[in-house]
Amino acid sequence: MPSLRFSPGVTSSIISIRRASSMAPPKLNDPSLFKQNACYVNGEWRAAKSGKTFKVNDPSTGEFIGSSPEFDVADTNSAILAAADAFPSFRAKTGRERAKLLRRWFDELNANAEDIAKLITWENGKPINDAKGESAYAASFLEWFSEEAPRIYGDTINSSNPANRIITVKEPVGVCGLITPWNFPAAMITRKVAPALAAGCTVVCKAPAETPFTALALAELAHRAGIPKGVVNVVTALDNTIEIGKLLTTSPTIKKVSFTGSTGVGKILMKQSSDTLKKLSMELGGNSPFIVFDDADVDAAVAGAVVSKFRSSGQTCVCANRLYVQSSIYDQFIRKFTEAVKSFSVGNGFDEGITHGPLIHDRAIDKVDSHVRDAEKKGATITIGGQKLPNLGANFFQPTVIRDMTADMAIATEETFGPVAGVFSFDTEAEVVRLANQSDVGLAGYFFSRDISRVFRVAEALEVGMIGVNTGLISDPASPFGGVKQSGFGREGSKYGLAEFQTIKSVTFGDMGKPLQGKL
């Protein structure tokens, strides 16, 4: 298919259009990883009892990729029962045994990374190099938590009663319901499943309807790694999504729900979970501020803004959404940032040299377009991009930079989730911190500065769960990932990610006698 490249010196014009090598489906090295019409339940591949399926289309071409089962409540309940049956023996394994299973899954994923990347690009649209990066990122959670599994520690605590002794034991919370989004079809799953298994939990994962095939391929690799039947179950649905969400949040068998997605859906799931008082992790939407102070290295800030804003065509929850640049370097930043965006190549993620793919669907395009039109109408200036790209396909939008943004524009308060960088100007540190914090959500925040006291001041003042200082990329299995305010609660990755799947049991030993006193 055609691709579009931005030309230096010309705003948003096409300088190269070339044909893709082939519109044919990608060839997998191992075609058996492409699981159609079957979900993974109790170690087996099962169709929906109703026989119903839903269609999955390539967001780049609109072409049909394949069908996945439309699981209903009864089908999903069988997965919950399988996870419940598997729980007692899986929790009884030692941490070292669980570590070995996770490590084998990690090895399987790495051995099949090329195929997993192809599946990601096919159903999500991101460029193949980004998809390879995601496959490695997904594997990194399996590796990280394989290393955490044997290192689960409790405490010994001094009791208030001199005759007592207290210890704590970390236990797996139980059967977990996991719901993940399409923007990282592999990594959002392993970031939940790996700590769950490390802790000794079993899981039912509801894969997103846009990207089920990556999820099902991960299940196949878990199977090959020898993960016991029922420990990992992956179900898919489109029309029955809401019913399955209700089941996962109301079933008394499920003890924990971990959700990644929008704040609106997170609130619904949290309400539904209240009757059974489930443990919850909510990784929800963001509206990240990205601040450039005038003492910053401007070139580094531009590079950081490019990666933070335009990674996955702006479809990550930690993407910069509001860029604030200090007035004395505003014009310089805009010029360099616009130049950097001109070097992007937009097109089908399988094509050579493509840096940015499509958005996931037409609703995403409509939202992006409405944000751009709103800013334009209210007086902002587009320095590059700003239009849909129908020549490439229905889901393509030009990477866009907009200057002279003001607080009344939609981008100031709403997550765009697309390739649009709205750049605001500010004068003082206090002003920009106030603006940055004027948001209901608080997932990530970024700023560039070389003043060490400002670095600490601003990092402490921003109301977000994660901060990048002089970097636009903060994702790392070693770092706790999660938000504050209406970006949710709970952390993924790191030792805190494991704790989300554990409960703490205290054991008090009475009648232990008084400590020895006097001269021994």
Ligand SMILES: NC(=O)c1ccc[n+]([C@@H]2O[C@H](COP(=O)([O-])OP(=O)(O)OC[C@H]3O[C@@H](n4cnc5c(N)ncnc54)[C@H](O)[C@@H]3O)[C@@H](O)[C@H]2O)c1
């Ligand atoms: N904080 C994070 O770690 C993180 C990561 C990725 C995406 N996100 C957020 O996700 C949003 C984009 O993803 P989206 O538009 O697909 O989000 P979404 O909330 O619409 O969907 C996310 C997942 O939830 C499922 N879902 C939707 N409604 C449901 C319901 N009523 N019951 C059960 N499941 C339901 C969907 O099928 C999908 O699998 C953005 O707001 C983004 O910031 C957050």
Ligand SMILES: O=CCCC(=O)O
């Ligand atoms: O979109 C959310 C996840 C992004 C990441 O882990 O870097």
